[in-house]
Amino acid sequence: MIIIKVRESQKRGIVMKISDLITEEILRAISESDEHIADIQRNMLASHIGCAPSQINYVLSSRFTPENGYIIESQRGGGGYIRIKKVIMNKTSPIMHIINSLGDTIDQISARIVIENCLESGLISQNSARVMYAALSNNVMRQVPVEIRDKVRAATLKEMLLVQI
Amino acid sequence: MIIIKVRESQKRGIVMKISDLITEEILRAISESDEHIADIQRNMLASHIGCAPSQINYVLSSRFTPENGYIIESQRGGGGYIRIKKVIMNKTSPIMHIINSLGDTIDQISARIVIENCLESGLISQNSARVMYAALSNNVMRQVPVEIRDKVRAATLKEMLLVQI
């Protein structure tokens, strides 16, 4: 295993994992952006840090999750990039609480209730609620295999709630 | 006719690729036209931007598709041209029109553009657009098997648009 010493300015003497370095790098980029966005190129960052490119994906999927308030988008092909966007939440956002309270899976009924509650508490608009219901409707969900349906529903719900902060 | 001026614009730190330059140029030409039409000469635009002429075709077929609300016509031979026309929605339930124009499957990019167009035409709110993007994001779609991804995306998009009528 490759272990890298932390820069002196950081916790001295403590070894830092590659994942931590990557995380640090991304967080720094975000903090330097007015829009709380880090645009990176996977191979570039990987070679800068000195790790396998796929390690970047690991870090993104384990640390920069919706639960933690991050939205990821990316483009493949020439000139491709990965964009990590931090959702800034004013106060301790109730929606963030809700997102965090959700598990990896959720059934139809529960999802409906979550949305209803958000609507009633005025956290989301009538219209947003309608769009969310639509996205999670049977018409749509019927098409995804039963065994992953609740998982897809949970992911969809979280992503949609996240942009309502 | 023609009149193309390349700007050194950037997309937030990410290097602008040729396709983006071409797209920008065409969009600018369209926006400058009352008729929402851009007339270009392929070789001229290509040499101005500095790329292979066929690159223009690539951009046209990947970005300015009918599905995205554009109509292309062209003429070969001396004085030939390519005309890119942005279709303006007629008022009678434009969303229904859009929904009907969508097939059973749709890829990520096209879905984005459909939403973008709806937003631009004032058919949906900024907030609805955000929720839709979220529901169709890679983070979500990654979880559904590749072979049915475009199908699920199309179904989701249609359902969401449907409640916006």
Place this chain on the structure above:
DNA sequence: TAGGTATTGACTTTTTCTGACTAATGATTA
């Protein structure tokens, strides 16, 4: 030592870009 976390690399998929070749159309000439 078991179970979670980290790391890698082989392989896949998507997107961009080019160049060689084809097709159409207007202009010129026999």
Place this chain on the structure above:
DNA sequence: TAATCATTAGTCAGAAAAAGTCAATACCTA
């Protein structure tokens, strides 16, 4: 007028440039 030439645009396959996936290990901590 018919044939030929010049001037466009269209197509397509392949190379290159990214990012994504996943299974196999390696490491660490309770």
